[in-house]
Amino acid sequence: MTPYRELSKEQLQAMKGDLEKQFEEVKAKGLNLDMSRGKPCKEQLNLSMGMLEELKSTDKLKCETGIDCRNYGLLEGIPEARRLLGEMTEVAPEHIIIFGNSSLNVMFDTVSRSMTHGVCGSTPWCRLDKVKFLCPVPGYDRHFRITEYFGIEMINVPMTPTGPDMDMVEELVSSDPAIKGIWCVPKYSNPQGITYSAETVKRFARLKPAAEDFRIFWDNAYCIHHLYDEHQDFLVEILDECEKAGNPDMVYKFVSTSKVTFPGSGIAAVAASPRNLADIKEHMTVQTIGHDKINQLRHVRFFGGIVGMHKHMKKHAEILRPKFEAVENTLEQELGGAQIGTWTKPMGGYFISFDALEGCAKKIVAKAAEAGLKMTEAGATYPYGIDPQDSNIRIAPSFPSLEELQLATEIFVLSVKLVSIDKILEEK
Amino acid sequence: MTPYRELSKEQLQAMKGDLEKQFEEVKAKGLNLDMSRGKPCKEQLNLSMGMLEELKSTDKLKCETGIDCRNYGLLEGIPEARRLLGEMTEVAPEHIIIFGNSSLNVMFDTVSRSMTHGVCGSTPWCRLDKVKFLCPVPGYDRHFRITEYFGIEMINVPMTPTGPDMDMVEELVSSDPAIKGIWCVPKYSNPQGITYSAETVKRFARLKPAAEDFRIFWDNAYCIHHLYDEHQDFLVEILDECEKAGNPDMVYKFVSTSKVTFPGSGIAAVAASPRNLADIKEHMTVQTIGHDKINQLRHVRFFGGIVGMHKHMKKHAEILRPKFEAVENTLEQELGGAQIGTWTKPMGGYFISFDALEGCAKKIVAKAAEAGLKMTEAGATYPYGIDPQDSNIRIAPSFPSLEELQLATEIFVLSVKLVSIDKILEEK
Numbered sequence: 001m002t003p004y005r006e007l008s009k010e011q012l013q014a015m016k017g018d019l020e021k022q023f024e025e026v027k028a029k030g031l032n033l034d035m036s037r038g039k040p041c042k043e044q045l046n047l048s049m050g051m052l053e054e055l056k057s058t059d060k061l062k063c064e065t066g067i068d069c070r071n072y073g074l075l076e077g078i079p080e081a082r083r084l085l086g087e088m089t090e091v092a093p094e095h096i097i098i099f100g101n102s103s104l105n106v107m108f109d110t111v112s113r114s115m116t117h118g119v120c121g122s123t124p125w126c127r128l129d130k131v132k133f134l135c136p137v138p139g140y141d142r143h144f145r146i147t148e149y150f151g152i153e154m155i156n157v158p159m160t161p162t163g164p165d166m167d168m169v170e171e172l173v174s175s176d177p178a179i180k181g182i183w184c185v186p187k188y189s190n191p192q193g194i195t196y197s198a199e200t201v202k203r204f205a206r207l208k209p210a211a212e213d214f215r216i217f218w219d220n221a222y223c224i225h226h227l228y229d230e231h232q233d234f235l236v237e238i239l240d241e242c243e244k245a246g247n248p249d250m251v252y253k254f255v256s257t258s259k260v261t262f263p264g265s266g267i268a269a270v271a272a273s274p275r276n277l278a279d280i281k282e283h284m285t286v287q288t289i290g291h292d293k294i295n296q297l298r299h300v301r302f303f304g305g306i307v308g309m310h311k312h313m314k315k316h317a318e319i320l321r322p323k324f325e326a327v328e329n330t331l332e333q334e335l336g337g338a339q340i341g342t343w344t345k346p347m348g349g350y351f352i353s354f355d356a357l358e359g360c361a362k363k364i365v366a367k368a369a370e371a372g373l374k375m376t377e378a379g380a381t382y383p384y385g386i387d388p389q390d391s392n393i394r395i396a397p398s399f400p401s402l403e404e405l406q407l408a409t410e411i412f413v414l415s416v417k418l419v420s421i422d423k424i425l426e427e428k
Numbered sequence: 429m430t431p432y433r434e435l436s437k438e439q440l441q442a443m444k445g446d447l448e449k450q451f452e453e454v455k456a457k458g459l460n461l462d463m464s465r466g467k468p469c470k471e472q473l474n475l476s477m478g479m480l481e482e483l484k485s486t487d488k489l490k491c492e493t494g495i496d497c498r499n500y501g502l503l504e505g506i507p508e509a510r511r512l513l514g515e516m517t518e519v520a521p522e523h524i525i526i527f528g529n530s531s532l533n534v535m536f537d538t539v540s541r542s543m544t545h546g547v548c549g550s551t552p553w554c555r556l557d558k559v560k561f562l563c564p565v566p567g568y569d570r571h572f573r574i575t576e577y578f579g580i581e582m583i584n585v586p587m588t589p590t591g592p593d594m595d596m597v598e599e600l601v602s603s604d605p606a607i608k609g610i611w612c613v614p615k616y617s618n619p620q621g622i623t624y625s626a627e628t629v630k631r632f633a634r635l636k637p638a639a640e641d642f643r644i645f646w647d648n649a650y651c652i653h654h655l656y657d658e659h660q661d662f663l664v665e666i667l668d669e670c671e672k673a674g675n676p677d678m679v680y681k682f683v684s685t686s687k688v689t690f691p692g693s694g695i696a697a698v699a700a701s702p703r704n705l706a707d708i709k710e711h712m713t714v715q716t717i718g719h720d721k722i723n724q725l726r727h728v729r730f731f732g733g734i735v736g737m738h739k740h741m742k743k744h745a746e747i748l749r750p751k752f753e754a755v756e757n758t759l760e761q762e763l764g765g766a767q768i769g770t771w772t773k774p775m776g777g778y779f780i781s782f783d784a785l786e787g788c789a790k791k792i793v794a795k796a797a798e799a800g801l802k803m804t805e806a807g808a809t810y811p812y813g814i815d816p817q818d819s820n821i822r823i824a825p826s827f828p829s830l831e832e833l834q835l836a837t838e839i840f841v842l843s844v845k846l847v848s849i850d851k852i853l854e855e856k
Contacts, residue, residue, distance in 0.1 A: 037500070045498040049485040052722070057477040070473040072465070072691045100528050101720045108715040116543050116554060116578065126544060126554045142717075149714045150544065263500045265722040286577045287536040289570075292529045292720070294480070294693040 001337035004420060009428050016421045023371060023414050026407070031372035033408040038190070038350035039399040040259060040316075047315050048261040051302040061297060069293040075284055076277075077269070081296035085269040087306035089220050089255040090237045095271045097280060100291045103256035103268035107217060108146050110252060110270075113283050114180070114213070115150055120249065120279045122213035125152075125180060134172060134182040136164035138353060138381030138392045140190040143183040143219065147383075154383035155179075159189070163196035166203045177210040181217055187235040188222035191381055191394035192353040193346020195233035205241035207250065216251040222349040223255060224313050227321045231347050239271055248273040257299060259350065260309065260316075267296055323397040323405055327352055330409040340420035343395075352395040353381075360419045361390045367415035373408050429765035432848060437856050444849045451799060451842050454835070459800035461836040466618070466778035467827040468687060471747050475740065476689040479730040489725060497721040503712055504705075505697070509724035513697040515734035517648050517683040518665045523699045525708060528719045531684035531696035535645060536574050538680060538698075541711050542608070542641070543578055548677065548707045550641035553578075553608060562600060562610035564592035566781060566809030566820045568618040571611040571647065575811075582811035583607075587617070591624035594631045605638040609645055615663040616650035619809055619822035620781040621774020623661035633669035635678065644679040650777040651683060652741050655749045659775050667699055676701040685727060687778065688737065688744075695724055751825040751833055755780055758837040768848035771823075780823040781809075788847045789818045795843035801836050 004012065055061060061069045063078035076082065077098025086093040099106045118124045125131045132153040135144060139159075147154055155172065157164045163186070173179055184204075186196040196204075204216060218238055226232045242250050249272075257266035270280065303309040324346070331343050331354075343354045356364055361378035368375050376394040379385040395412070397405055432440065483489060489497045491506035504510065505526025514521040527534045546552045553559045560581040563572055567587075575582055583600065585592045591614070601607055612632075614624040624632075632644060646666055654660045670678050677700075685694035698708065731737040752774070759771050759782075771782045784792055789806035796803050804822040807813040823840070825833055 039500055042496070045496070048498075052483045053481070053485050055480045057481050059480075068470070068473070070476075070690045070693065072467055102716045102718075105716040112540055112544060116540060124554075126552075142714075145714050149711075262498045262722060264718045265498065265720045283577075286570075286573050288530045288533040290530075290692050292693045292723070294690060295720070295723070 003337065003339035004424055005339060009425065012421050012425055016418065016425075019414055019418050019421070023418060026411055026414065027371040029372075031407060031411070033372060033400060033404050033411070034374045035396050035400065035405070035408050035412070036374045036376045037399060038259075038396050040263060041319065041399050041401070043319050044316055044398070045262060047312065048302070051261055051298055054298050054301040055294065061294065063293070063297060069297045072289050074293060075281065075290050077291065078293050078296050078300070080300045081267060082269070084300055084303065084306065084309070085255055085267070086271070088309065089223055089253055089269070089271050091239050091253070091271045095239060095273070095277070096269050097277060097284070098291060098296055099268045099270065101258070101264055101266055101268065101295075103219065103221065103254040103258070104142055106268055106270055107143070107219065107254055109283075109287075110217070110280075111146055111150055111152070117283065119213035119215060120275055128178070130178045132176065132179045134164075134169060134179060135383045136182070136184065137383070138191050138387075138394070139183060140185055140219070141376075141380040141385075143217070144383045147183070152180075156383060156388075157182075159192060159194060161194060163194065163200035166200055170203065170207060173207050173209045173214060175210055179209070180211055180213055181215050183217050183219070185219045185221055186238070187220060187233060188225060188346055188349025190221070190349065191351040191392070192344045193349045193351060194344070195235055195347075198236045201236040201238050201241055205238060205245040205247060205250070207247065209250070214250065218251050218253045220253050220255045221259070224310060225259060225316070225350070226313065226348040227317050227324055228347055229314070229317075233347050239273070243273070249275050252276060260312065261299065261302070265295070267292075267299055320398055322402060324352065326402060326405050327395060327397045327409050330406070330413060334413040335416065338417075341416055350396060350398055352397065354393040354395055355391045356393060356416060357420050357423055358389045358391050360416075360423055361387060361393050363419040364393060364412075364415045367419055368411050371411045371415070373411040375412070431765065431767035432852055433767060437853065440849050440853055444846065444853075447842055447846050447849070451846060454839055454842065455799040457800075459835060459839070461800055461828060461832050461839070462802045463824050463828065463833070463836050463840070464802045464804045465827060466687070466824050468691060468744075469747065469827050469829070472744055472826070473690060475743050476730070479689055479726055482726050482729040483722065489722065491721070491725060497725045500717050502721060503709065503718050505719065506721050506724050506728070508728045509695060510697075512728055512731065512734060512737070513683055513695070514699070516737065517651055517681055517697070517699050519667050519681070519699045523667060523701070523705070524697050525705060525712070526719060526724055527696045527698065529686070529692055529694055529696065529723075531647065531649065531682040531686070532570055534696055534698055535571070535647065535682055537711075537715075538645070538708075539574055539578055539580075545711065547641035547643060548703055556606070558606045560604065560607045562592075562597060562607060563811045564610070564612065565811070566619050566815075566822070567611060568613055568647070569808040569813075571645070572811045575611070580608075584811060584816075585610075587620060587622060589622060591622065591628035594628055598631065598635060601635050601637045601642060603638060607637070608639055608641055609643050611645050611647070613647045613649055614666070615648060615661060616653055616774055616777025618649070618777065619779040619820070620772045621777045621779060622772070623663050626664045629664040629666050629669055633666060633673040633675060633678070635675065637678070642678065646679050646681045648681050648683045649687070652738060653687060653744070653778070654741065654776040655745050655752055656775055657742070657745075661775050667701070671701070677703050680704060688740065689727060689730070693723070695720075695727055748826055750830060752780065754830060754833050755823060755825045755837050758834070758841060762841040763844065766845075769844055778824060778826055780825065782821045782823055783819045784821060784844060785848050785851055786817045786819050788844075788851055789815060789821050791847040792821060792840075792843045795847055796839050799839045799843070801839040803840070
């Protein structure tokens with residue numbers, strides 16, 4: 001395809017006329033499509049229905065150490081669930097605490113606790129004049145909303161194909177004691193699907209923070225969420241790296257089964273050093289008598305172990321892979337070579353990241369909405385909802401059916417073309 | 429029985445000799461008994477086993493408004509769960525938000541949110557020099573631990589047979605703007621089993637707090653937890669009273685099914701005014717994508733509605749009633765008229781409250797431990813674990829079997845007698 005910028009004004013205008021006609025035709029269908037949320041689809045949810053019948057009314061609901069899972073007790077979770085989620089995130093069970101249904105909630109509580117009580121005895125952040133977090137961008141909007149909610153200043157750090165710009169991270173973290181954390185989705189990142197390289201992880205582990213209470217918020221949300229058997233990204237385990245680098249307490253790892261079993265009815269966990277776990281437990285002991293151990297047991301019985309969980313994830317991949325490929329194929333066919341956008345082709349996770357020409361993202365999302373397609377709000381992948389280039393758009397292919405997705409991607413592509421042509425025409 | 433104080437030194441010493449022999453005999457049995465925790469027993473847990481099989485793998489798991497309970501969404505809970513817990517706590521469903529498995533967690537988060545973000549726009553409590561809570565005593569240790577954890581100063585307010593001393597509450601709340609809250613278990617209170625009178629509730633509703641962000645933390649933990657059919661306490665609904673009194677925002681009500689279905693695997697809720705709910709939701713939206721809707725649905729399907737829930741609670745009562753009566757009978761037989769202790773005879777809830785002679789509670793609990801009986805730590809029912817009279821002991825009859833309970837109460841009574849005789853002898 002000829003790059004659009006190389007086309008003449010007249011060619012572009014003719015093209016625009018055709019595209020507008022196509023757009024009006026799609027619009028007339030009165031569609032209602034949604035590519036905005038990383039929500040599993042019906043078929044994915046059906047994969048876990050057996051879990052609901054795992055626990056029979058005649059079962060003894062004791063965990064392997066003999067504790068009755070129906071009653072109070074076991075603040076840190078049942079041993080077999082700690083082992084399962086430990087295997088999921090590649091750490092030993094004693095490094096794991098199991099929580100409720102939402103790892104986001106655990107991250108929120110971690111920031112909230114740091115505000116009111118500090119980190120392992122440090123000054124509570126609410127008593128400091130300034131607290132800052134580094135935010136690799138584009139990133140996950142709900143991370144940014146937590147830090148924004150607590151009045152924490154967010155600093156953009158650009159993502160590269162191997163993870164955040166580590167020169168910038170090292171420079172900032174080592175020089176500014178107000179920087180207390182960094183949000184990371186290290187594997188199949190949201191929204192780009194990038195997995196941090198071994199070098200990046202090692203550089204993280206070797207950081208020399210100016211703040212003793214600096215922590216890496218390592219949201220390992222997509223750790224086993226591969227799309228392909230033969231092409232899987234590999235992420236170096238950071239807890240171990242931090243320990244080897246003499247920084248055992250520098251990282252909290254978060255993980256959950258929200259996109260393994262049921263969103264909202266899964267189990268979440270944190271993995272951390274003994275010192276961090278003790279700090280967390282001091283808070284938890286006051287906050288709750290314990291999390292839902294029956295749901296922990298239900299998960300363990302359903303999967304049997306990590307092998308069962310990996311098998312289960314392959315079934316998810318079979319459903320998700322064609323969806324990702326459908327979007328990627330349409331993008332390639334319709335935009336390949338046009339030089340009006342770039343996009344990622346992740347090997348796992350839930351998103352494709354699209355970068356439009358500068359200043360076009362908001363207009364593209366608005367244009368798509370005209371034809372009944374809901375996209376993630378432009379800017380959402382940046383702190384404060386402000387994408388300085390107004391360029392990034394997150395595409396979530398999981399929820400719609402393949403047929404809907406085909407239509408949705410066509411609308412998206414039409415919107416990209418129309419908005420981009422306008423921009424190029426203006427410049428000519 | 430002759431009051432012990434009226435016995436002669438010689439009579440007391442002879443009695444002490446006998447009791448010590450009895451105590452040594454029980455001690456020799458090497459028992460391991462526990463009356464320390466308000467934990468349901470096995471038979472109670474068995475009542476809810478059917479709930480585990482409510483949701484079949486072939487069911488459509490949609491709530492009544494058609495939302496798939498397996499997926500993300502519905503921050504405030506599914507409508508039918510809001511209705512059920514609304515009926516449980518006598519408010520309309522639109523006043524209810526459903527949370528996770530622990531109402532304690534909701535209370536903790538409410539205090540935490542007030543610390544970092546204030547209440548409906550008020551100054552965050554962490555920015556104030558002093559924040560105080562009123563604590564009716566004896567009360568629930570885990571309430572007190574929350575306020576202690578956040579550095580909130582706690583002020584004891586004595587309980588009376590009709591609820592907290594309302595003269596003192598009115599005086600303090602209306603004069604001191606640092607007083608931001610009061611912990612209440614208004615029905616079958618922990619540990620006394622007292623239900624606040626209609627007059628008390630109305631006086632609560634008519635409070636004129638000096639602090640605009642003063643809130644009543646109304647932990648309605650035992651709202652439907654009656655022991656008798658024919659003798660049930662009645663509690664006036666406070667949300668409505670507050671509205672009538674022009675104080676619609678002054679109360680948060682908390683409720684859960686922890687002692688209806690499974691401790692740790694129930695569902696919790698808060699009931700509050702529209703303004704408070706909006707304030708809570710602003711926080712929740714950042715904290716989580718939503719709570720476990722499958723567990724909400726499981727609860728609703730199991731009970732059908734509030735009638736089914738009340739029927740279920742009668743089965744709990746049939747298990748608990750004989751236990752309460754066994755303790756009460758032994759106390760009456762062994763201590764009635766001796767004037768070395770008083771105790772409550774609640775019509776519901778989970779506890780019996782025992783008041784020993786001043787200065788004896790710690791010694792009694794220690795004595796009982798010698799013979800293998802674990803009681804709630806003396807002092808636990810007071811803020812900071814300090815009972816100024818060292819007199820109150822909480823008895824939790826639910827968990828042990830009837831047979832164990834019989835033994836446990838005998839040990840307890842022996843311990844009371846021995847410690848009391850020592851005290852009286854010292855004074856003679």
